[in-house]
Amino acid sequence: MKQRDNFFDNAKFILIAFVVFGHLLKTFIHDNEVIYALYKTIYTFHMPAFILVSGFFAKGFYQKGYLAKIAKKLILPYVIFQVIYTVFYYYLYSKPNFKMDLLDPHWSLWFLISLFCWNIMLLGFAKLKPMTGIAISLIIALLVGYVDSISNYLSLSRTFVFFPMFLIGYYLDRDQLEKLFTFRIKAAAFIIGAIVFAGFYIYPDINYKWLLGSKPYSELESASIISMFKRLGFYGLSLIMVFSFLALIPRGQYFFTKWGKQTLYVYLLHGFFVRIFRESDIHNYFTHAEQFIMLAGISLVITMILSSKVIASLAQPIIELKISRTRKLLQTIGVFLNRGQQSGKQSSTYR
Numbered sequence: 447m448k449q450r451d452n453f454f455d456n457a458k459f460i461l462i463a464f465v466v467f468g469h470l471l472k473t474f475i476h477d478n479e480v481i482y483a484l485y486k487t488i489y490t491f492h493m494p495a496f497i498l499v500s501g502f503f504a505k506g507f508y509q510k511g512y513l514a515k516i517a518k519k520l521i522l523p524y525v526i527f528q529v530i531y532t533v534f535y536y537y538l539y540s541k542p543n544f545k546m547d548l549l550d551p552h553w554s555l556w557f558l559i560s561l562f563c564w565n566i567m568l569l570g571f572a573k574l575k576p577m578t579g580i581a582i583s584l585i586i587a588l589l590v591g592y593v594d595s596i597s598n599y600l601s602l603s604r605t606f607v608f609f610p611m612f613l614i615g616y617y618l619d620r621d622q623l624e625k626l627f628t629f630r631i632k633a634a635a636f637i638i639g640a641i642v643f644a645g646f647y648i649y650p651d652i653n654y655k656w657l658l659g660s661k662p663y664s665e666l667e668s669a670s671i672i673s674m675f676k677r678l679g680f681y682g683l684s685l686i687m688v689f690s691f692l693a694l695i696p697r698g699q700y701f702f703t704k705w706g707k708q709t710l711y712v713y714l715l716h717g718f719f720v721r722i723f724r725e726s727d728i729h730n731y732f733t734h735a736e737q738f739i740m741l742a743g744i745s746l747v748i749t750m751i752l753s754s755k756v757i758a759s760l761a762q763p764i765i766e767l768k769i770s771r772t773r774k775l776l777q778t779i780g781v782f783l784n785r786g787q788q789s790g791k792q793s794s795t796y797r
Contacts, residue, residue: 453623453697454499455706459753460695461499462709464492467745469554469720473729474738475654481738482654483647489657490642490680491687493557494611496709498688500561501615507568516565523765524551524558527714530764531555538721549600554717556601556660563605564612576617583610584681588674591663598660607659610681611688626693635690642687656680705753711761712752719748 468488475482506512531552536544551559571579590596590606597603625631646652655661657680663669723729732741751757759775762768 452699455703457695458709459702459706462712463749466716466749473724486646486654487643490684491691494684495688497608497611498615501612520558520562559601560605583613594662604659631693635693638690708753715752
């Protein structure tokens with residue numbers, strides 16, 4: 447059990463670092479073909495892998511109180527951060543009018559709504575045989591692309607498009623994952639990643655928005671019968687990349703393993719850094735390959751900071767709606783200050 451926890455915590459930390467890095471790279475995708483290829487390569491697996499892992503851990507959805515628990519964990523933080531980001535964007539972009547819409551998720555907040563919906567959808571799909579459920583979810587995902595009204599609003603498009611990946615994760619078991627951890631599979635995973643990157647570099651006209659799952663076919667191209675086969679092709683690519691990524695994840699305990707438990711904090715908070723980065727002049731500094739390596743390092747630092755106990759303690763009231771960590775942090779600070787005062791008094795006494 448401990449080994450499994452280490453594996454998934456390692457995977458989640460590395461994935462959230464890729465999420466931060468991918469969002470920072472977005473600024474440069476139209477300026478550099480290598481960056482554009484790297485960006486699309488990352489997007490083939492980082493959110494799909496998160497979704498698959500989320501499905502893997504949704505096996506207890508039938509337990510009493512589970513839905514209420516995830517509603518508190520997902521919907522309440524969504525509402526809070528939807529309000530916070532609305533105010534933040536209003537001042538950041540100096541918008542003329544303040545507009546609040548709780549049903550149109552800001553940027554990365556779509557994942558919270560979709561994750562809640564996926565758990566609800568399991569109530570019906572879990573009763574089906576695995577292949578039947580996956581096939582039906584896939585057919586729905588392919589067909590909704592023809593409905594122009596299904597897009598980012600309420601995160602409907604992504605909810606349907608990514609549900610097959612969530613369902614695959616739900617049906618996945620540990621023994622199946624163990625088959626990934628052979629030397630042959632790991633070697634193949636490296637080769638597959640290189641081939642995918644090279645493919646995106648050689649064919650730069652591939653629209654990255656196919657990987658987002660948020661747009662109907664009419665906004666990606668002129669909708670036709672070919673459109674759903676293109677989406678099906680991207681499904682296959684993402685699935686191969688997700689399992690290639692998981693095959694390369696270390697299973698031991700490392701310095702970053704514990705931070706894998708704080709990915710929700712990173713996911714909700716990193717948007718402030720990314721948006722400020724995009725609006726500032728800092729991004730003008732990044733023009734050469736070695737500087738993009740530095741950007742990867744910055745992404746890692748942001749991820750580590752937002753995964754830290756201090757940030758978790760400060761942000762817990764608005765993310766988990768609890769104050770246990772915050773109270774503990776305040777108690778620690780209080781003890782530290784008292785020791786400082788006592789030390790000061792002793793010093794003055796000896797004088």
